[in-house]
Amino acid sequence: MKTETHYGNFIGSSSCIDCHQKEYDNWEGSHHDLAMKIADSSTVLGDFNDAEFIHKGITTRFFKKGKDYMVNTEGPDGEYHDYKVDYTFGVEPLQQYLVKFPKGQYQVLLTAWDSNKDKWFALQEELDIRHNEWMHWSRGAMRWNNMCADCHSTNLQKNFDPETEIYNTKYSEINVSCEACHGPASEHVNYYKNGEQSSDPPSLYMETDMSSKEVVDKCARCHSRRSQLTDYFDYQGHFVDHYDPELLVYPTYERDGQIKDEDYVYGSFVQSKMYHSGVSCTDCHDPHTTKTRKTGNDLCLSCHEKSYDEPSHHFHEEGTDASLCVNCHMTGKIYMGNDFRRDHSFRIPRPDQTVKYGTPNACNSCHEDKSAEWASQVIVDQYGEERAEHFSDYLIPGQLGDHSALKKLISDPDFPAIVRATAIRQFVNTPLSPQDLELLQSQRKDSSALVRNEVVRALTNFSNPELGTYINNLLNDTVRLVRMNAARYFTLQNKTAQNEEAFQKAKNEYLDYLNMNSDFPSGQHQLGTYYEATGEIQKALNAYKKAIEIDDHYNFSRMNLALLFYKQGKVAEAEKLYLKVIEQEPQFAESYYMLGLLYNETNNTEKAMEYLSKACGLETPLMRACYNYALILQQNGQHLESVSVLEKALKSFPMDENLLYVKLLGEIKSGHNNAAVNTIEKLLQIAPQNSRYQDISRQLKQGNISPVRN
Structure with missing residues (x-):
């Protein structure tokens, strides 16, 4: 197990108490502290006194056997089995439970405990999930090792062996401890304990003098919807050296960038004027208690003028929920059955966009009995006809096919980087002119790694031989995500890079990423596309088949497999696969x-x-x-x-x-x-x-x- 990094070794949160008692006390009992615990009488909140919960015809029974917490429910074979609960996961508004499976896997039950209402409930209430599906609690979508562990424990190493399909997952501390955020602290602690303070103290990964954007990037590691690039987070480099964040693409996000699916804050916050004005996570949230620093509108008035808390601005009765800033500028959604989370893009309500495009707006989230036309007219009556320019004025029509709107977003550096990157991804969904390609190439040196990365991904779809020249330099980009996709470009295009040494280094990073994610159907799918590009067709076929084996509904691989069969002259097999996709996803x-x-x-x-x-x-x-x-x-x-x-x-x-x-x-x-x-x-x-x-x-x-x- 890796314990030593650039900052020294992991030595445990107890080593911090002598100098940081107040911070430790604030952290103790917080959501970070309770992110994961051994299941015992002090941590389990759920009712295990022979309680039963029935959902979609499946009965789950919770009981105790001695000191052990047990559950009887449907397993991966469709039969009922007894399982021992080893760990709790989270605390409020819900608590989940982990069960050990063969090959080092830990699975998270889809029946959770509502710690506010003291009752069992289904995390996926609307879904009828069969035992052989990826979403079943006993399968990949609910596997702690690859879906949850990286953010719920300290110094997490997944340690997945693609050959044996065995996990040997390890961590330094079971929960999100001091070193999860601040990084390994042995050098820092030794400096102060040894008393030899003639030089500057060793730095920590997170310190008090960081810029606002650095704070956001470092919190983003866990508070973002992203995929993982490296097998181990070594507390070095940029956020996108280790993770690939989701862009604002529908239906993960609404077409205007508002939250839709489970989006974990980062992708919303970096859209906001707050972020671009130098506000960070810790300006509003205490990082140790994880609570907001103030409650109600007092939090917003820490920075904003008092006039924003008056009826002349919000036009609602004072002291009511309707007068709360967050209910107009931070609407929310319920995820995981009972977990209400707010949109952190801090946007002005736009019911006019609802009228035109059908996107949601804050006004009608409360005034459900009124139309969007009514809400739009109220805004006009109170604030006038003009609306301040917002990227959504272009992002929505752009995602609906307006090429010129996307060009506006791409070419204007004043728009948020995540928005411009999203525009580039949408831009290549239609045929591009030579001028369009020039526009993409002009973004190759953009200051944002997200934009540079999307340029590479976009240009991978085109076989113009001149494009390789533009991408070659990105093999030496300062950010791993960009380097990897530059190597992917040359691999999928079957082209020779001018800088062979840089290409091989970036290609190895890309292959490490593919192998590290090979326990996901998407990882096997990407391996399949890699093998196709390198002419290893049998390996490609095997990878696509493996993706479908992991998740029988992973139809991206079924589609690629069908096309490969067709190219091999196996028309009947290809037809059968396409018809299967239609059956599953009509x-x-x-x-x-x-x-x-x-x-x-x-x-x-x-x-x-x-x-x-x-x-x-x-x-x-x-x-x-x-x-x-x-x-x-x-x-x-x-x-x-x-x-x-x-x-x-x-x-x-x-x-x-x-x-x-x-x-x-x-x-x-x-x-x-x-x-x-x-x-x-x-x-x-x-x-x-x-x-x-x-x-x-x-x-x-x-x-x-x-x-x-x-």
């Missing part, structure tokens, strides 16, 4: 699209058209499918049918230039010139300098365009 448009292409390429035109049509008729259609289906319809002379398909698609992607252009062609060819005039106007809104659009607009208005009949 709203997943990509599977219909790929099956339609398969039928098209095997000359089964009738079925090809059937499945392409289905890909376009779903609740969330696939843009590429609608684009291609409309083109095929037009090739067959079915211009009105193509326009109908595109109109449905444009409800989901109202500003997509490619869809609008094909719709324009369909309208012109069917003689619907009045409709074509409206469409060309929308295209000119998106690309006002496009000379072709200008010519078509002029001809339409002059009546010089005639329908083309096939």
Whole structure:
């Protein structure tokens, strides 16, 4: 087990008490202290007196056997078994329980104890989870070793062996102790205990004189939704040397960046004006008690003017919940069944965006009996017509297909880095012009590692030989995440890097990341794509199959496996896999699209058209499918049918230039010139300098365009 780092050894929180008694006392009993404990009479909160809880037909019984806390419930084989509870996990508003399994695994029960209401409840109340699914408590999604442990214990090392699939997970202290945040403290303690203080004291990983952004980055290690890059956090480097944070992509986040899925604060906070004004986590939260430094509006008034706490600003009765700053600027959601968490993007309510795009807003979260139109008008009445510019004004239409809105976000460095990185990821979902590629390349030296990383990821989708020159220098980037994806670019593109030494070093970091995450279906999937790129097809097949074995619903791998089978001439096997995806995920448009292409390429035109049509008729259609289906319809002379398909698609992607252009062609060819005039106007809104659009607009208005009949 690794105990020595740049800062020395881990020596335990008891070593801190002599000099930091107050901080220790504040920490003791905090959520960090109680993050994980041995299950005994002093830590277990749940009712284990032969209590039963029934959910979706599964009965879970909690009882005691001597001093042991026991549970009887459905296991991974679908049968009922007795399990001993070894550890508690958390304390308020819920407590979870850990059970030991073979191969060093610890599994977290999906039945938890509500410590506020003193009752058992289901963490996934709406889901009917079968025993062979990834989400079942006995399987990968609820495995402590890879899903929870890194943030609930100190000096955590997962120690997963991909060959034997055995975990030898270790930690220095069971909970989030002093050294979990401050780093190993042996050199720091020895300096003061030995009395030889002629030189400056050794530094700690987290100290009191850090900049606000450094504080946020270091808290982000656990307070962010992210994937892990390294097998061991060595308390060196930047946050993104060890973790890859989720971007503001729907449906993880709302299309405007508000919380939707479980997002863990960081991704929200770095969007905010608070963050960009130098506010950090510890300005509002005591890091030792984990509580806010003040309660109610007093916390906000620590920095903001008193006038913000008056009815002239909030227009609600004083002293009520409606007058609390957080209820307008930090709306929240309930996660894990009963855990209410607030959005830390600190945004101004925008019911006008709700009216236009359907995004949520703070006003209607309270005024549920009123419409978004009503709320929007109230804002206008109280604050006027104008709204301050906010990145969401561009991010929402950008995520709905407005290319120009994404370009605005990408090119303006005043927008938050996580927003610009998100815009780049969305930008490459449609065909790019040479000018678009130049815009991406111009961001290669951006000060944000998130932006640089997304540039590399984006350019990996293009085979332009000149792009390698831009990415080659990023093999020596100061941040591991960027270096890894630069190596991934050269690997997946099968190109030779100019700097072979830097490439091999970055490639090894990338391979370490892939192997470290091989206990996830996503990790096996990425191994599969790596093996495909390096020509190791059998290994790729095995990796995709392993991903599906880990999670039978991991259909990204099933889709890639189907395509590999098709390339090998195994059409029937590929067809079977696509149909399985459709069975499991009937709203997943990509599977219909790929099956339609398969039928098209095997000359089964009738079925090809059937499945392409289905890909376009779903609740969330696939843009590429609608684009291609409309083109095929037009090739067959079915211009009105193509326009109908595109109109449905444009409800989901109202500003997509490619869809609008094909719709324009369909309208012109069917003689619907009045409709074509409206469409060309929308295209000119998106690309006002496009000379072709200008010519078509002029001809339409002059009546010089005639329908083309096939």
